[in-house]
Amino acid sequence: MQAVKSVVILGGGTAGWMTAAALLHRLGKLGVTVTLIESSQIGTIGVGEATVPAIKRYFESLGLDAYELMRATNGTIKLGIEFDGWRHEGHSFIHPFGRYGIQAGPVAFHDLWNRLRAAGESAPLDDYALGAQLARAGRVFLPPREPRGDFEQFDWAVHFDAGRFAQYLRQFCEARGVRRIDARLQEVRLHPEAGHIEQLLLDNGESVSGELYIDCSGFHRLLIDGALHAGFEDWRHWLMCDRAIAIPCVAADPVAIAPYTRSRAMAAGWIWRIPLQNRVGNGYVYSSDHVSDDAALQALQGQLEGEALAAPNPLRFRAGHVRKFWLKNCVAIGLAGGFLEPLESTSISLIQMGIDKLLHLWPDTAMPPGFAVEYNRLSIQEFERIRDFIILHYCANHRAGGELWRYCRDMKLPDSLNHKLELYRARGLIVQYESEAFFDPSWVCMYANFGIEAQSWDPLANLLPIDELREVTRRLRGDIAAIAREGTTHREFLRLAGALAVT
């Protein structure tokens, strides 16, 4: 058995460089070599600026300092996502990276909250999450090492300039001996009988071979689908948005940086706002069945808070994934593997999951098929779990007007999501499957904020006198609000952490 030692990555976007950096860092000393082919003529997708807390694990795995990386990429802190107008116009809530309230012994906070709600208590769930309150206050501090309760447990992620992030990783890889080729792929040579990839022919006349090929060619899917015909599982019937336009702009207030992403529901989709140190990223994700490209562009331009800093970047996509992420001697990572709209900023974390699985299942040159089967099983599960969570944001809406929103309320849901909804409605139970990316607090956040009501709850929650429960939670809300006010302003936090960019 000879472990794979030579890897060829096609694509130098976030996926290509993240993969190259991880492989070189983890396997370079063992003699594994990486060749990365990218085309500066084609370029990268140019979006992908909001992350989830898992990104910090990636930084750590490479020995990178998060603040240094933020300095290099105009990065900011992200405590969660504000959903504005998703339930209905005028309603807003934050999906924080963190927990809510306090447990009462074995009784989960959401059971207490459900009981309080049934007794007429109207305080929103946001009031019980320190992460959400900090975000609303525009303030930041790091999660305490020894939290006094669930309410003090929160986490953070980053927003960054995707181009600069790829650039940073490229330098990291170049220092570790990556071979980078700037050329366009022209032809893929397959083995005539076995059908695996033998050679990539480039427009500069070079031909490149390796033992393992990683397709990071983005939506082009040149290897996994173009050459190997993996096929595509299309989820448009559940996730109708298939286009986006992105425009960065000057921030209305360049000093006060919001420590969260904002997602504002629109007639035919939603608009993101991602604050960086030096600008704001904006984009309208929409369904082409429900709005024209021109009207979408106009709607986005109407929402820009400052002067546009670049021409509109129009993008087309399909929700879903390739049927096989690993096929013969090729593994697809990043957009080449699949895409779920960026509502919960999950694509970069899916790249991480792809890299982690590949490292775990690192093959020998015989490429035992069982490894691919396992990789594919896990990848499909990961996509399906995130898919269900994103669908929940759409199907639970109460928005007036808008054909898209009506469609989403009425559509037939995946059985896996129906099962979760049934058990939550019946008893406030949170069902978790294997490979979940979102845990109990995230599901509670959506159920509660979209007004999905639990008919009942853990009966142990009834053992606490309701007046006592009201009093404890009233004090808790006050404490959380007071602690949030003690945070530092976001810009000052970045300065103190050494994360402010020099330019």
Ligand SMILES: Cc1cc2nc3c(=O)[nH]c(=O)nc-3n(C[C@H](O)[C@H](O)[C@H](O)COP(=O)(O)OP(=O)(O)OC[C@H]3O[C@@H](n4cnc5c(N)ncnc54)[C@H](O)[C@@H]3O)c2cc1C
């Ligand atoms: C509208 C939108 C918003 C998004 N927002 C987020 C977000 O907030 N958070 C998040 O986590 N993710 C987000 N994503 C996803 C994120 O952008 C991607 O996951 C990430 O950028 C990785 O892209 P990639 O590297 O797979 O593909 P790309 O960036 O498209 O890179 C593809 C690479 O392949 C190369 N290539 C293509 N064809 C050839 C060829 N013939 N020859 C040689 N090279 C070739 C290109 O030059 C490029 O280097 C968003 C995506 C979209 C569409």
